[in-house]
Amino acid sequence: MEPGPTQLPHIVFHEPRIAGNTGNAIRLAAITGARLHLVEPLGFDLSEPKLKRAGLDYHDLAVMDVHKNFDALLDLYPTSRVFAFTTRATTNFADVQFEPTDLMVFGPEPTGLDESVLSHPRITDELRIPMLPGLRSLNLTNSASIAIYEAWRQNGFTAGV
Numbered sequence: 001m002e003p004g005p006t007q008l009p010h011i012v013f014h015e016p017r018i019a020g021n022t023g024n025a026i027r028l029a030a031i032t033g034a035r036l037h038l039v040e041p042l043g044f045d046l047s048e049p050k051l052k053r054a055g056l057d058y059h060d061l062a063v064m065d066v067h068k069n070f071d072a073l074l075d076l077y078p079t080s081r082v083f084a085f086t087t088r089a090t091t092n093f094a095d096v097q098f099e100p101t102d103l104m105v106f107g108p109e110p111t112g113l114d115e116s117v118l119s120h121p122r123i124t125d126e127l128r129i130p131m132l133p134g135l136r137s138l139n140l141t142n143s144a145s146i147a148i149y150e151a152w153r154q155n156g157f158t159a160g161v
Contacts (some may be wrong), residue, residue, distance in 0.1 A: 017043030089126035
């Protein structure tokens with residue numbers, strides 16, 4: 001369960017609902033070397049054409065795991081820091097020095113992470129990505145992209161070209 005070749009944090013989609021977003025996340029994981037985790041239940045079947053189309057031909061290049069529930073994922077990473085990305089947070093994600101063992105958790109479309117996840121004792125901190133006021137949220141995979149690229153930037157884009 002080691003981090004990918006770029007030594008980036010893990011991307012976690014908690015109960016994702018839209019196949020296209022997850023397909024894009026598979027592509028993101030492949031091109032950055034981050035490991036992608038999907039926490040069930042999923043709102044789609046992993047063989048869905050929209051998932052395949054969004055991920056293009058990157059499916060075989062990405063490292064992805066599917067977990068029965070949030071605790072099953074956390075049990076595999078007992079010492080990892082767990083960051084919940086949510087619009088209600090006060091900590092700016094760019095103020096965190098990310099580590100390869102960190103778990104970056106993103107909630108389902110369109111609701112975001114529910115209270116059972118946000119109040120979980122393993123949550124290290126809640127993080128926000130700045131946006132203009134009065135707007136609801138970013139796209140799920142766009143949020144994960146912003147976060148994982150910040151972690152990679154902090155790491156000097158190691159292994160990148």
